[in-house]
Amino acid sequence: MTHKAPYPPFELPVRRLSVGAVEAAAEATAVGVVVFADDDDVPGIGAARASELGFTPKPGATLVLAGGDAPVTVLLGAGQRSALDLAAVRNLAAALARAVPAHTHLAIELPLSELADSEVAAAAVEGAALARYVYRIGAESDDARLDSLELVAGQARLDDLAAGIARGEVLVRAAKLTRDLAGTPGGMLTPTQVGRVALEIGAAAGLEVEVVGEDELVELGCGGLLGVSLGSEEPPVMVKLRYRPEGTPSGRLALVGKGITYDAGGLALKPGDEIHATMKNDMTGAGAVFAAMTALKELGCTNEVIGYLMCTDNMPSGSALRLGDIIVMRGGTTVEVINTDAEGRLVMADALVLATEEKVDAIVDIATLTGACLRTFGTEIAGVMGNNEAILGQLKAASARVDEPVWELPLAHRYRGELTSTIADLRNMGGVNAGSITAALFLNEFVAGIPWAHIDIAGTAQSPADRGWINKGTTGWGTRLLIDFALNFSA
Numbered sequence: 001m002t003h004k005a006p007y008p009p010f011e012l013p014v015r016r017l018s019v020g021a022v023e024a025a026a027e028a029t030a031v032g033v034v035v036f037a038d039d040d041d042v043p044g045i046g047a048a049r050a051s052e053l054g055f056t057p058k059p060g061a062t063l064v065l066a067g068g069d070a071p072v073t074v075l076l077g078a079g080q081r082s083a084l085d086l087a088a089v090r091n092l093a094a095a096l097a098r099a100v101p102a103h104t105h106l107a108i109e110l111p112l113s114e115l116a117d118s119e120v121a122a123a124a125v126e127g128a129a130l131a132r133y134v135y136r137i138g139a140e141s142d143d144a145r146l147d148s149l150e151l152v153a154g155q156a157r158l159d160d161l162a163a164g165i166a167r168g169e170v171l172v173r174a175a176k177l178t179r180d181l182a183g184t185p186g187g188m189l190t191p192t193q194v195g196r197v198a199l200e201i202g203a204a205a206g207l208e209v210e211v212v213g214e215d216e217l218v219e220l221g222c223g224g225l226l227g228v229s230l231g232s233e234e235p236p237v238m239v240k241l242r243y244r245p246e247g248t249p250s251g252r253l254a255l256v257g258k259g260i261t262y263d264a265g266g267l268a269l270k271p272g273d274e275i276h277a278t279m280k281n282d283m284t285g286a287g288a289v290f291a292a293m294t295a296l297k298e299l300g301c302t303n304e305v306i307g308y309l310m311c312t313d314n315m316p317s318g319s320a321l322r323l324g325d326i327i328v329m330r331g332g333t334t335v336e337v338i339n340t341d342a343e344g345r346l347v348m349a350d351a352l353v354l355a356t357e358e359k360v361d362a363i364v365d366i367a368t369l370t371g372a373c374l375r376t377f378g379t380e381i382a383g384v385m386g387n388n389e390a391i392l393g394q395l396k397a398a399s400a401r402v403d404e405p406v407w408e409l410p411l412a413h414r415y416r417g418e419l420t421s422t423i424a425d426l427r428n429m430g431g432v433n434a435g436s437i438t439a440a441l442f443l444n445e446f447v448a449g450i451p452w453a454h455i456d457i458a459g460t461a462q463s464p465a466d467r468g469w470i471n472k473g474t475t476g477w478g479t480r481l482l483i484d485f486a487l488n489f490s491a
């Protein structure tokens with residue numbers, strides 16, 4: 001089914017920022033200089049003048065000094081030298097990008113620190129590029145442009161910086177892709193379109209891509225995905241991706257993403273308010289899985305990774321799933337659908353079962369799953385739950401490295417009873433409380449005890465404001481987390 005409305009096609013983020021490591025800025029029209037609170041001087045103008053101009057070197061503070069014919073200098077407050085970590089570096093580069101929005105050629109002088117220079121470089125690229133990147137339909141917005149970035153440091157550091165730049169560029173490209181996919185309206189980025197994008201970009205990134213359509217989903221018995229798609233004129237799509245490293249994989253991992261291209265709630269129709277106008281981003285999990293996987297080859301991942309993007313929209317219509325209907329999931333589990341708006345767990349369940357059949361070492365799923373998670377953690381922290389301490393530990397470590405914060409909630413089996421149905425194996429909804437936990441308990445029913453973790457990004461997929469590497473709007477959250485996790489995963 002194609003749309004009657006003249007929607008422009010989804011376009012890939014094409015602009016390629018040029019980044020280099022240099023001893024002295026050459027192209028830049030604005031140069032960021034990091035100022036620590038425990039250094040006596042402020043470069044260029046001295047501490048006294050800086051404070052007259054209202055600049056104190058605390059994190060986030062910036063001061064733009066006009067340069068005449070020379071490039072403008074941007075003072076970047078950094079707080080205590082000892083507090084400099086990768087998140088701080090990322091945020092300094094982001095602060096530079098925001099302080100001089102009209103400048104498209106930037107440079108930043110990278111201070112010496114205990115941190116590995118390659119990681120510092122990657123973080124600086126991520127911060128500057130992602131702080132500038134706003135998804136915009138049709139045309140690229142001028143103020144989002146960044147043409148070149150020079151990382152300035154002494155000769156001895158340039159090789160390490162160059163290695164980090166390459167990595168940073170891959171991470172940025174992936175996160176931008178997720179922002180674009182999540183930002184594209186549901187009427188435009190249909191499940192069919194997701195399949196097309198996956199074939200186009202996935203193949204180019206060295207992935208095996210299988211676009212599984214409706215007939216094949218029927219054969220596979222994917223009653224969750226098929227059930228949710230019943231109300232829609234758009235056919236569902238499951239995209240199965242596989243990354244194979246060269247040689248024997250060090251471990252085998254499955255990633256599962258919720259790909260609801262638009263969540264109207266089904267017959268349990270959502271209200272027409274601002275928050276529900278963001279439900280085009282209900283495929284951010286699938287976007288993050290896909291975009292993360294496009295980075296694995298270039299970054300030399302040694303694990304095999306299988307990805308599942310479970311794509312459909314969740315629409316009300318005469319053919320929609322009814323409240324009280326029973327569906328049969330892959331593997332035969334029957335589910336009584338109490339609420340058609342608890343659709344994410346239904347589409348995810350089929351993929352979790354398929355992942356267990358691949359006998360992977362671990363499964364990680366990521367989904368904009370519950371409004372309760374947004375209420376619990378707000379928009380800056382994602383919830384995680386799981387059945388395995390080692391996997392949760394690896395996720396938390398990755399989360400800290402990429403500055404995509406997660407916090408663990410208990411997979412509290414004491415609430416499992418809330419999912420008991422009298423006429424089927426499970427209900428798709430628990431009681432009114434602990435909604436994020438009961439959603440995770442539902443997913444847990446389908447992982448067959450394989451080490452598994454679930455990331456609920458209902459709060460973090462969308463940001464209400466600019467903040468560090470994040471911009472107002474779709475954040476691309478989870479992309480860099482999954483990349484880091486997959487690279488460092490050990491079974």
Ligand code: BES
Nearest residue numbers: 339341342344368369370371372429458
């Ligand atoms: N996609 C939503 C979750 C969501 C809500 C994300 C608000 C971001 C902001 C999900 O499909 C949903 O509707 N969940 C329901 C589950 C409930 C019916 C058990 C919810 O959280 O209200």
Ligand code: ZN
Nearest residue numbers: 260263282344
């Ligand atoms: Zn949803």
Ligand code: MN
Nearest residue numbers: 263341342343
């Ligand atoms: Mn829903």
